Amino acid sequence: MHPVTEPVTEPIAGPIAGPIAGPVRAPWLDREPWRVAATRPESHDTVTLELEPPPGRAFSFRPGQFNMLYVFGIGEVPISVSGDPAADGPVRHTIRDIGAVTHALCTRQPGQEVGVRGPYGTHWPLAEAEGGDVVVVAGGVGLPPLRPALYHLLAHRDRYRRIALLYGARTPADLLFPEELACWRGRFDVEVEVIVDAASGDWRGDVGVVPELVGRVPFDPPATTAFVVGPEVMMRFTIRALTRAGLSRDQIFLSAERNMQCATAMCGHCQLGPFLVCRDGPVFCYQALAPWFARREA
């Protein structure tokens, strides 16, 4: 007798019998028209849209989650919420103009509509990080998905010990939220380090790559949680630097990027080894992701 398939986690049901419970509503029909309340250019290629839910629609999200944004006739993309989770009113999404849909989003005008469904995905472990140090590491357009976490950390400052933001961008012109960065930098209870890959002579800040910043801020490794978002190569080297600084894999969280078309764990595009990023992520504990994240073309 040949060995059979490994036991499944629960017995596989035969084809279903009888009616499917309740009316079935397509996830893409949960999309609602939200009005653009305001737009705000953040850099030469990045725009924040403030989107207003339809009247009577209460929207709440947890830092790290994303919405699917749809432009009529163009297409739909996943965009992390970049605003304050505790704030009422329009919901902020910060979008970099890199393709057909993001271009259409970045050129929306106040009063126009964007189709929105969400929120989807996992969130930053803010409650679990309480009582310890938090190191937030962002590269480029990785800062917007972390900004809601920063708002939360600062709004509940007494629940955390040291808080550090390490942020890198390609050039000074690519830095997002400069006023907020300056404001946070002015506080005595947050360490903010900013670095750029390349700059002209009028830049007086640091030049280099984000992982270099890890050694510049004090934290207590056994009691630290790190949140990391950026290009995959930046995350790899940041994780290496954090690990060298004494953090273990289960103290590091990151947000993974994959092609996402449905956000409902059906279309198959966002597979990352055993994970479906839209369902099991985008925020992962590195402990779980490590065997796959370190592999090329996984």
Add this chain to the structure above:
Amino acid sequence: MEPATLQRVIDRAGLDQLLAAIARRGFRLIGPAVRDGVIVYDDISSSADLPAGWTDEQDGGHYRLRRRDDDALFGYAVGPQSWKRYLFPPTSVVWRSARDKDAGQDPGGAADGDANGAPDGAAGAGAPMAFIGVRSCELRAIAIQDRVFLGGQHTDPVYAGRREGVFLVAVNCGQAAATCFCVSMDAGPKAESGFDLALTELLDGERHEFLVEIGTGRGADVMSEVAGRPAGRTETQAADRVTEQTAASMGRHLDTGGIKDLLYGNFENPRWDDVAGRCLTCGNCTMVCPTCFCFSITDVTDLAGTEAEQQRSWDSCFTMDHSYIHGGSVRASSRSRYRQWMTHKLATWIDQFGTSGCVGCGRCITWCPVGIDITEEAAAIRASDGATGEEGHGDA
């Protein structure tokens, strides 16, 4: 449970009565038929439409119809199609909307009347379908896709609308193709559950009868209108022999022992380079696979740009677009794409959905233009477990 009351024997005239009884209940009959030199699943009206006297000869990259020396109606293994195309159509419209002309605004997509509907949702599926001649491996494939489209936090209305109430007439396999390995995947060749009725074709000299197992109340209801006789011990034993012989003549074998850890641990096995040297990344294996579920969504507008619809179509992990994100495709090499497909099918699927994604139907072997054989590739990985290429990847 009294077997005699759940098993009956009918002849070919009885089979036609059975099909008519199902059709009378409003079902659209879909079953095997010969088209363009292959056996496909298409609309049928009686047993005259079935591939009587035909069988299929299959091997890696090879499929031919051959004449049998009898009039068996189900004397073949599986064709290129599976029931997937009926439950999860190759293309469908999942959303449609019109621009609000008065306000000049773009509807985001709230359902407000007819303009914003799911054209291929539950209402658009048409008459409920009856599948005639579902193989055991295909029943398993349907159960696996049920998990993907119905078993998670979200439900797909296109699939649900088509899936609900489907009448399943299974057929226990009377022969295995050279590409079959359902026994390895614990998916056949006998349909154990999940059917309304299950047939075993009994051919013995002049005799041409079917043993019918009744799986559900509505199956029994249909059978109440069919002339036949209760199955005796001889007939149930004959039916058992049919599937036992089929099980013993599997053309292929796949050792699934510890397969998840095996593939997780062989991400850099040089065998992936070997298969990449043969793989054309055409995606045929994913199209014929009864469980592959990947789809892509494309927006299509009319010329004036006032109406838009989102069209869904089968996608394949063998395309560059499948893993495309800003900056390029995650899986750019054919090595990584074949590895993704096979590792998903046999290993990561278990973590994603709690079951293997393979049912051992062998279609991916037959319809691969260069005859790549998943059982051979899995065996080669097992034989070289732990081998790595010259290049050390990763930095974990």
